[in-house]
Structure formats: C-alpha cells, structure tokens
Amino acid sequence: MEKRLILASGSPRRAKILRALGVAFEVVKTDAPEISLPEDPERTVRENALAKFEVCRDAPGSAGAHILAADTIVWMDGRIYGKPRDAAEAKDFLRELSGRTHRVFTGMAFDGDTRIATSDVTLRDLSEEQIDEYIRRVNPIDRAGAYDIDESGDLVVESWAGSYENIMGLATEPLAAWLGDGIARGILLHTCCGPCASACVPRLAAAGRRPVMFFSNSNIDTKEEFQKRLHAARIVAAGNGAELVCDRYDHADWLEKVAKGFEDAPEKDARCARCFRYNLERTAQYAAAHGFDAFATSLTVSPHKPSALVFAASADSRFEKIDFKKRDGFKESLERSAALGLYRQDYCGCEFSKRKAT
C-alpha cells in the first residue's frame, strides 16, 4: 500500500487489530454526528461509519491518504445499546443484556466503500455483584453495550459466534481487499482446536499467508467443552495476531447428519470421514460467502487423523491439502501449546470418541 492509512477512530481496540496485522497507520479522532435507528441497525452503522469517513476526509492533513472508519453497536429486541453515558447506565445495559443473546454490528467505510459485519454474543447470567466487579475492573464508558470482550471478557461473556474482531470493533476480513499489498490475502483455516492450530497458524504466516481461523466444531459433545476449546483457539489467535471466526454450534444437527447409524463405528473410519466432510463443507461455505480463495484444516496435525482421510473429505477446488504433520508438526503443536498453557482435550470430540477413550 503506497498511500498513508488514517484510522478515523480513537478506539484502542481497533488500533490493536491493525497493529496485529502489521499495518502502518495514523489515528485521527472524529466527532462526526451519529444517527441511531433501532429499526435499522445496519443503516445505523453504515451511515455512522460513512459520516466519520467524510469528516476525516475533509480534515486538514488527510489529502491523499486512505481513510478507514468504523462504527460498532450492540443490538437486541429492536434496541441499540451504544456507549453508556455513566456507570449507572452501564449497569442498566449489563442487567438487560444479562443471560441473553444480542447481535453486534460493525459498519466499516474505506475510501467511501462500505461493509457490515455481524456477530452474536451471549452474556452470562450476571448477578449484581458480578456486574459491580466487572465495572470495577473495566471502564465501560467507551464500550458499546458496556462490555469489552477483549478485556476481562470471560467475566461477562458466555459464548459468541461470528468474528471476534468484529465484536472488538473492526472485522479484518474486508481489509485485505481494501489495503491491497499491505496485507496478504487470507487463507481460511478450519481450526479443530487450539493445540493443533498452534502449529498451523505460525507456519502459514511464515509462508506469507494470512490465516483467518474458522472454529467450526459441532461434533463436540457439549457446549462447555466447545467453549473450553474455543478459548484455547482464541489464545492462539491472539498470540499470532490472527482473526478468529466462530461458527454456529449445532451438535443436534451434527448427530442427525453425521453420527446417525454410525455411532459404533471405530475412530478413523466412516463416522470420522463423515465428520471431516461436515466440518469442511461448512468451512467451504464460509469461504465462498466471504471471498476466500483458499482454505485448509488443522485436522492434519494430529496423528489420530489420517491425512488421506481428511483430504478425501472435500473436493472443493479451494481446499489446499496441506499436511501439517510433516516437518514434525505434531511435536511442534505439543511444544507450542505447552508454552501457551493451552487446554488439551483427552478425547476427540464427539460422545462416541469419549466412550471409547474412557
């Protein structure tokens, strides 16, 4: 990217995301007027991002620079939860969002072009004491919805689906197209777990690819186990400056479409082949919907997953058959996940693998 990049936002979280991508940028804070249309959250974030872009474009010193602006809101039941005015309103927001699922919308404007990203977040059932404790630790005033998933987020967030970076305030997926040479085109990495991904993500980055992790694992038997593995994947993403996208968790669908009739099949056999196909099909769908030219999977790290069986699970032309077992990939994953202190599961994922493991 030859031109300067101006981030038209004072958000430290957006700056953190751009720094993780290795992009050089300047910050210009804007005080553009904002709209709030509860009946149309997409229009709200799009127009607010465009308004910030326009104010920044017309500011002295912006001539000739690329400008990136964004606006993020929390939305639930037809209501917009922006940045709370004070601690009392922050508590009100957290009480209302507690125990429920809301949607996060981020509108992004780059040189006049716009994109919108959405993610779903479920907050824990929060007591008054937990809300007080969270507000003591995290200043909620500057945060849409009065929470920050990236700062003590575990205290309030039960689960999320979609782009983690979008929840922070800036989805990175459109940036490769917008910033051109400044960012390598992403490869979508189906991520089976944090330990396996800990070997794949740095290898892809070292090869000049920009891995975007796609955590899609409806094969996991319980939501609690899914969250534990997602947390480990998040640590890998944060440690490598990678974006992490979490797919919807639907174990009932997986049981119906994959396991039914194959419950007693041994591992590395027909059920596992169907399981790989299911997860890679979801990865292919996400890749197609979000403009990725290539995807791979961390499944090939594990010695328990025959690479040939994994490779046979997708005929999609964008599927790159990268065998991460090669060059001691599994050993590397053990070393890296130990260094990061990652949770390591002791069974593959579904209840049938657990039965055999115990």
Ligand code: SF4
């Ligand atoms: S053992 Fe593992 S790969 Fe095989 S079906 Fe179960 S979760 Fe999927």
